[in-house]
Amino acid sequence: PDGRSSARRPQVNGNRSPDKPLPRDRTSMVEAVVFDLFETLVTESQVRPVRASTLGEALGLEREAFKAEWKVRRPSVVLGRLPFIDALTQISRALDGGVDWPAIREAREQRILEKAMAFADVDRQVADMVRTLREQGVRLAVVSNCFAEDVQAWSAWELAGEFQCVVFSWAAGLAKPDPRIYTTATRRLAVRPDASVFIGDGGDGELVGAKQAGLRAFRADWFVQRRPQPGSTDDAAIGLKTCQDAVRLATAG
Numbered sequence: 001p002d003g004r005s006s007a008r009r010p011q012v013n014g015n016r017s018p019d020k021p022l023p024r025d026r027t028s029m030v031e032a033v034v035f036d037l038f039e040t041l042v043t044e045s046q047v048r049p050v051r052a053s054t055l056g057e058a059l060g061l062e063r064e065a066f067k068a069e070w071k072v073r074r075p076s077v078v079l080g081r082l083p084f085i086d087a088l089t090q091i092s093r094a095l096d097g098g099v100d101w102p103a104i105r106e107a108r109e110q111r112i113l114e115k116a117m118a119f120a121d122v123d124r125q126v127a128d129m130v131r132t133l134r135e136q137g138v139r140l141a142v143v144s145n146c147f148a149e150d151v152q153a154w155s156a157w158e159l160a161g162e163f164q165c166v167v168f169s170w171a172a173g174l175a176k177p178d179p180r181i182y183t184t185a186t187r188r189l190a191v192r193p194d195a196s197v198f199i200g201d202g203g204d205g206e207l208v209g210a211k212q213a214g215l216r217a218f219r220a221d222w223f224v225q226r227r228p229q230p231g232s233t234d235d236a237a238i239g240l241k242t243c244q245d246a247v248r249l250a251t252a253g
Contacts, residue, residue: 030250032191033133034182034210036200037144037151040220041126041159042118052084059088059103061095069094077147080170084108084147108149116153125222129243130162134253141165145175145204153216156217165189177209186215199246207237218249 035041050058052074057064061185071089076082082090085108090101130239134138140163144151148170154160165188167181168176174181186193193214200206210217219237 018114030197031195032139032189034141034198035186037142037222039201044118046110047114047117055107055248057170060100066094069076078145078175079171079173085151089205113153115150118159122158125243129158129247132247134162138250139164139189141189143167143181143185162190177205179209179213182210182215
């Protein structure tokens, strides 16, 4: 067996128009909210998944050498150019000359399982926020830097149907903070970037990228107490402490 991932790229609303907006009372409301996914809509604080960069020992490889090889390949995995399982295979061959197929498959399945656990625990405040925004006629999108394995559970998530557009980096071939990934979302929602806001925990420079794309950017702080460290790299961003703050932001006249 060649060990290649069998994941298929999802159809992310590229061929259908956004849902007809619901009636709104105030024309000055934000037209769309583009959300980050992990540590904004779902949290891994209770799961603590194994970081891909630390898989060296599990694959029988020297830890630091694996980490260096993984750092080179990770961007290609995030962009969907190199399947996760193929990256592990390449590193194994480069460092050891052989491939431990059972260990590689187990690493992939473990990642899928751990990421799925984040979707299984729906935060009620997040759920209320998302449903309130939709009831108010706000269009919703998700933009996430992720591997194909990370979002296999997306379609089964309780709130997935509330979003009119998802842009996963591995499927789009774009990753935050590239401004094009944000404008891909706003274009699919049929809204202008300047009529949209981006909300995320700040990882991967996403808040700066959103601003460069023309969206107003805000930092999601509601999961910050559950994480070892805040993810934001933009100290100038305005923080939203609660999901209700996000609702007020998007629906204020």
